[in-house]
Amino acid sequence: MSKEKRQFRLGAFFMIPGHHVAAWRHPDAKADDVLKFDFYKKLAQTAERGKFDMIFLADGYAVGQNVSPTAIEQTVTVRPEPFTLLSALSSVTERIGLAGTVSTTYNEPFHVARKFASLDYLSNGRAGWNVVTSATKAEALNFSKEEHLLHELRYNRAAEFVDVVTKLWDSWEDDALVIDKTAGVFADQDKVHQVNHKGTWFSVQGPLNIARPPQGHPVVIQAGSSEAGKELAAQTAEVIFTAWQTLEEAQTFYRDVKGRLAKYGRSHDDLKIMPGIFPIVGRTEEEANEKKALLEELIPPAAGVGLLSAMIGVDLSGYPLDGPLPELPNLDQINGGKSRFQLLKDLAEREGLTIRKLYQQISGARGHREIKGTPQQIADQLEEWFKNDAADGFNIMPPYLPGGLEDFVDLVVPELQRRGLFRTEYEGHTLRENLGLSRPANQFTKVH
Amino acid sequence: MSKEKRQFRLGAFFMIPGHHVAAWRHPDAKADDVLKFDFYKKLAQTAERGKFDMIFLADGYAVGQNVSPTAIEQTVTVRPEPFTLLSALSSVTERIGLAGTVSTTYNEPFHVARKFASLDYLSNGRAGWNVVTSATKAEALNFSKEEHLLHELRYNRAAEFVDVVTKLWDSWEDDALVIDKTAGVFADQDKVHQVNHKGTWFSVQGPLNIARPPQGHPVVIQAGSSEAGKELAAQTAEVIFTAWQTLEEAQTFYRDVKGRLAKYGRSHDDLKIMPGIFPIVGRTEEEANEKKALLEELIPPAAGVGLLSAMIGVDLSGYPLDGPLPELPNLDQINGGKSRFQLLKDLAEREGLTIRKLYQQISGARGHREIKGTPQQIADQLEEWFKNDAADGFNIMPPYLPGGLEDFVDLVVPELQRRGLFRTEYEGHTLRENLGLSRPANQFTKVH
Numbered sequence: 001m002s003k004e005k006r007q008f009r010l011g012a013f014f015m016i017p018g019h020h021v022a023a024w025r026h027p028d029a030k031a032d033d034v035l036k037f038d039f040y041k042k043l044a045q046t047a048e049r050g051k052f053d054m055i056f057l058a059d060g061y062a063v064g065q066n067v068s069p070t071a072i073e074q075t076v077t078v079r080p081e082p083f084t085l086l087s088a089l090s091s092v093t094e095r096i097g098l099a100g101t102v103s104t105t106y107n108e109p110f111h112v113a114r115k116f117a118s119l120d121y122l123s124n125g126r127a128g129w130n131v132v133t134s135a136t137k138a139e140a141l142n143f144s145k146e147e148h149l150l151h152e153l154r155y156n157r158a159a160e161f162v163d164v165v166t167k168l169w170d171s172w173e174d175d176a177l178v179i180d181k182t183a184g185v186f187a188d189q190d191k192v193h194q195v196n197h198k199g200t201w202f203s204v205q206g207p208l209n210i211a212r213p214p215q216g217h218p219v220v221i222q223a224g225s226s227e228a229g230k231e232l233a234a235q236t237a238e239v240i241f242t243a244w245q246t247l248e249e250a251q252t253f254y255r256d257v258k259g260r261l262a263k264y265g266r267s268h269d270d271l272k273i274m275p276g277i278f279p280i281v282g283r284t285e286e287e288a289n290e291k292k293a294l295l296e297e298l299i300p301p302a303a304g305v306g307l308l309s310a311m312i313g314v315d316l317s318g319y320p321l322d323g324p325l326p327e328l329p330n331l332d333q334i335n336g337g338k339s340r341f342q343l344l345k346d347l348a349e350r351e352g353l354t355i356r357k358l359y360q361q362i363s364g365a366r367g368h369r370e371i372k373g374t375p376q377q378i379a380d381q382l383e384e385w386f387k388n389d390a391a392d393g394f395n396i397m398p399p400y401l402p403g404g405l406e407d408f409v410d411l412v413v414p415e416l417q418r419r420g421l422f423r424t425e426y427e428g429h430t431l432r433e434n435l436g437l438s439r440p441a442n443q444f445t446k447v448h
Numbered sequence: 449m450s451k452e453k454r455q456f457r458l459g460a461f462f463m464i465p466g467h468h469v470a471a472w473r474h475p476d477a478k479a480d481d482v483l484k485f486d487f488y489k490k491l492a493q494t495a496e497r498g499k500f501d502m503i504f505l506a507d508g509y510a511v512g513q514n515v516s517p518t519a520i521e522q523t524v525t526v527r528p529e530p531f532t533l534l535s536a537l538s539s540v541t542e543r544i545g546l547a548g549t550v551s552t553t554y555n556e557p558f559h560v561a562r563k564f565a566s567l568d569y570l571s572n573g574r575a576g577w578n579v580v581t582s583a584t585k586a587e588a589l590n591f592s593k594e595e596h597l598l599h600e601l602r603y604n605r606a607a608e609f610v611d612v613v614t615k616l617w618d619s620w621e622d623d624a625l626v627i628d629k630t631a632g633v634f635a636d637q638d639k640v641h642q643v644n645h646k647g648t649w650f651s652v653q654g655p656l657n658i659a660r661p662p663q664g665h666p667v668v669i670q671a672g673s674s675e676a677g678k679e680l681a682a683q684t685a686e687v688i689f690t691a692w693q694t695l696e697e698a699q700t701f702y703r704d705v706k707g708r709l710a711k712y713g714r715s716h717d718d719l720k721i722m723p724g725i726f727p728i729v730g731r732t733e734e735e736a737n738e739k740k741a742l743l744e745e746l747i748p749p750a751a752g753v754g755l756l757s758a759m760i761g762v763d764l765s766g767y768p769l770d771g772p773l774p775e776l777p778n779l780d781q782i783n784g785g786k787s788r789f790q791l792l793k794d795l796a797e798r799e800g801l802t803i804r805k806l807y808q809q810i811s812g813a814r815g816h817r818e819i820k821g822t823p824q825q826i827a828d829q830l831e832e833w834f835k836n837d838a839a840d841g842f843n844i845m846p847p848y849l850p851g852g853l854e855d856f857v858d859l860v861v862p863e864l865q866r867r868g869l870f871r872t873e874y875e876g877h878t879l880r881e882n883l884g885l886s887r888p889a890n891q892f893t894k895v896h
Contacts, residue, residue, distance in 0.1 A: 024627070024629070024634060025629045025632060027629070031627050031629060031634070032627055035569045035658070035659060036569070037538070037539060037569070037570045037571075037572075041539070060657070061558060061559075061657070062653075062657060063640075063655055063656075063657045070637075072634075072635050072637045072640050073633055073634065073635060073636070073637045074632055074633070074634060075634060076634055077634075077635070077657055078620070078625070078635075078657060078658045078659045079657065079658065080566040080569055080570060080658065081559075081562045081563050081565075081566040081658070083532070083535075083563075084531070084535045084563050084566040084567055084570065085535075085566065085570065087531075087532045087533075087535030087536045088535045088536060088538050088539045088570045089539070090485070090536050091485060091489070091536045091537070091539045091540050092539050092540075106556060106558075106559075107559075108554060108591055108592075110509060110554075110590045110591060111509075111529075111554075111555075114529045115529050115531075115532050117529075118528040118529040118532040118533065119532055121483045121484070121485070121528055122485045122528060122532065122533065122536045123485075124485075138653070141651070141652075141653035142558045142652055142653055142654065143556055143558060143652075144556075144649075144650050144651045144652065145651075172526070177526070179472070179479050179480055181472070181473045181475070181479060184473060184522060184746075184748045184751075185521055185522070186472060186479070186520075186521065186522060186523060186524055186525075187520050187521060187525070187526075188521070189518075189520050189521045192511075192520050201592075202592050203589070203592045203593075204589075204590055204591075204592065205510075205586070205589035205590055206590065207511055207520075208511075209508070209509070209510060209511045209525055209526060209527065210483070210526045210527065210528065210529070211483060211526045298632075300632045303632075
């Protein structure tokens with residue numbers, strides 16, 4: 001375990017065609033290919049070449065036009081559904097993990113348990129589920145609801161959802177499949193269990209109609225950093241994606257969440273904390289600066305304001321671009337991404353940013369940490385966070401694709417490997433093995 | 449079109465590891481591989497080598513242990529979720545259609561529209577959706593319901609579900625994506641539409657967060673043969689899978705459904721009727737007979753009774769195997785697969801079958817037509833139905849896999865090709881093109 005402790009985990013977080021809101025306008029971005037499989041296939045294979053632990057795909061259930069009227073015209077609001085895409089990528093990759101977002105707010109535990117179990121089989125143990133709650137009105141309106149659920153109710157539902165999914169994954173014991181042709185016994189009935197869950201949100205009988213996944217449980221990931229989010233993560237998550245600007249913030253969060261594990265009978269290594277990093281890589285500092293300037297230049301102002309409005313949940317389109325943020329509501333009036341709201345509000349106040357400067361700052365990293373510079377400079381920054389208990393690894397958010405990913409794989413990864421901070425070959429065959437997570441026991445298996 | 453009229457459509461309907469309830473015990477069946485991707489990859493590539501129009505995967509949301517207590521022990525109740533599997537197969541096949549079952553009873557139109565649109569993009573226009581309703585209590589109990597919906601309500605919900613999905617597929621016009629980097633215009637907002645659906649079952653604002661699928665609409669398939677099923681099919685389906693034993697039944701159904709198309713403004717060729725066929729292929733008649741006898745011998749009696757019970761919706765486990773069916777309820781008391789119930793009841797009465805004989809008869813074809821014999825004999829039977837307005841093609845249900853599929857591809861397909869009844873090369877690139885279905889107009893596009 002000491003070796004694992006000394007090495008990073010890395011996720012390749014793909015927004016298409018890049019995390020920067022103007023990525024699609026970048027001369028090297030494949031904006032025409034956002035719905036073409038070959039584009040994704042090459043990205044996945046590049047990330048696998050770079051020995052990333054996993055590909056990670058975010059998700060949402062609306063184009064977001066309600067908050068940002070120019071979203072459709074000026075940003076990329078179309079993409080393949082992540083789970084469909086990860087399934088297609090499973091057959092053209094071999095070792096990299098396949099992690100995708102599926103919301104607990106507008107789905108059913110039986111479907112989600114079954115689909116991730118299926119992906120885990122088809123990929124030989126490489127599936128990961130990013131558990132989120134859906135927090136926008138635009139999404140509610142696509143699912144026969146007038147309003148989205150209140151923050152606490154969403155997290156309450158999410159906790160029960162994960163509990164049911166976990167039970168369903170365990171509904172077949174690891175050795176339930178007998179497959180004895182001569183005796184005519186396909187499965188041992190005594191090792192297949194109804195889960196008989198009856199809760200506040202769900203009643204699910206089970207068992208699942210697929211055997212226990214190769215990983216036992218596909219890796220459970222979360223991204224919420226609110227109080228409810230941290231508690232849910234400490235209870236159920238194996239990976240957390242977070243967004244922090246400073247070492248101190250990241251350390252505080254790391255200590256806080258790791259400190260909550262014990263009360264759920266979990267240990268420090270059972271949960272990997274991976275802050276998001278928006279890297280702008282140059283062979284020289286100057287090249288990195290030029291890359292950033294080009295991207296900022298390409299942001300259509302309405303798209304920048306729209307993105308910022310969506311992120312803080314307040315419509316800013318009526319305010320002067322070169323003025324300050326207006327008076328914002330208190331945190332307790334926000335029924336959306338609470339931690340994101342607070343982070344941006346703090347950032348604007350701390351650095352005295354205008355609306356334009358703020359949207360330029362967040363149009364790439366979207367609240368995550370931007371690191372700009374040479375491979376050595378970027379490696380220094382990652383190493384600092386890693387060695388000072390702020391991170392177990394990082395979720396890398398390339399500014400534009402495929403170039404931003406290729407830069408990281410070809411320039412930064414070798415530097416990390418030289419320093420012994422990152423693997424040169426996959427240690428294991430499953431995502432769980434590569435992340436250094438143990439295979440969970442089955443809650444229905446009797447110990448003899 | 450005359451050429452298309454003269455040729456079959458063929459679906460490769462995979463139950464794993466074969467349609468026969470005892471398939472998994474067959475010496476050549478890959479029972480150990482039912483959750484392994486390579487098994488499915490080879491099957492799909494074999495079907496593509498045989499120029500099948502599509503792979504077709506059925507589905508259900510429970511192991512079925514409630515009706516058949518021995519289901520888990522004696523039959524194969526585990527499998528990959530079809531949509532996940534089809535997505536994984538999309539990247540290892542090139543021309544064959546990828547059709548899967550997704551129920552309208554326990555899903556949301558937004559998810560279903562989006563996933564099939566995504567699969568349609570990733571496969572370059574090869575997606576097909578088999579629209580079903582869920583009709584068992586075991587499934588209801590996995591989705592927080594006490595009972596499944598009544599027959600009419602299920603179909604009412606299904607019709608609205610398909611309507612919403614179709615609207616969502618049309619929410620982006622075909623030329624909505626502009627992708628002009630210089631002007632900063634990714635999409636033309638005037639060609640992206642909220643659907644603002646408000647119905648009995650669903651309220652969905654839209655638009656979808658993916659552009660219009662390559663096929664316009666992925667191909668819509670149905671399988672219900674009840675009155676409500678036929679009406680829904682005439683209104684919305686482009687392919688119907690059916691189960692008929694005799695030429696006369698199949699002709700009556702064909703005439704009936706094709707006759708309903710006009711009132712929805714549709715023509716004869718807009719809907720392809722493809723009865724299921726359970727083929728037992730031998731190089732000689734004797735070999736075919738031996739194959740069938742071997743399969744019958746392998747049926748565990750409890751599994752046979754369980755399958756029959758599940759199919760008619762009545763528990764038969766207390767009755768003597770070699771006696772007749774007990775008194776059955778009237779059709780109007782059945783809230784499940786009504787047409788399947790009637791078909792089996794008629795079959796048992798017509799041929800005076802005992803419970804054992806009946807389960808042996810349906811343990812393979814499951815109510816569909818069994819054709820046993822040499823490639824010539826099988827081709828004769830298919831040709832008769834095709835030339836006498838009973839079928840536009842057939843959904844082939846191999847008894848065990850991969851052998852049963854290989855037999856059909858290597859022995860029967862060449863005979864069909866020799867007779868000019870089946871293609872020797874794919875005509876088109878999309879499933880829709882191969883089936884000879886026109887690309888639907890977009891309901892939101894203004895005609896100029």
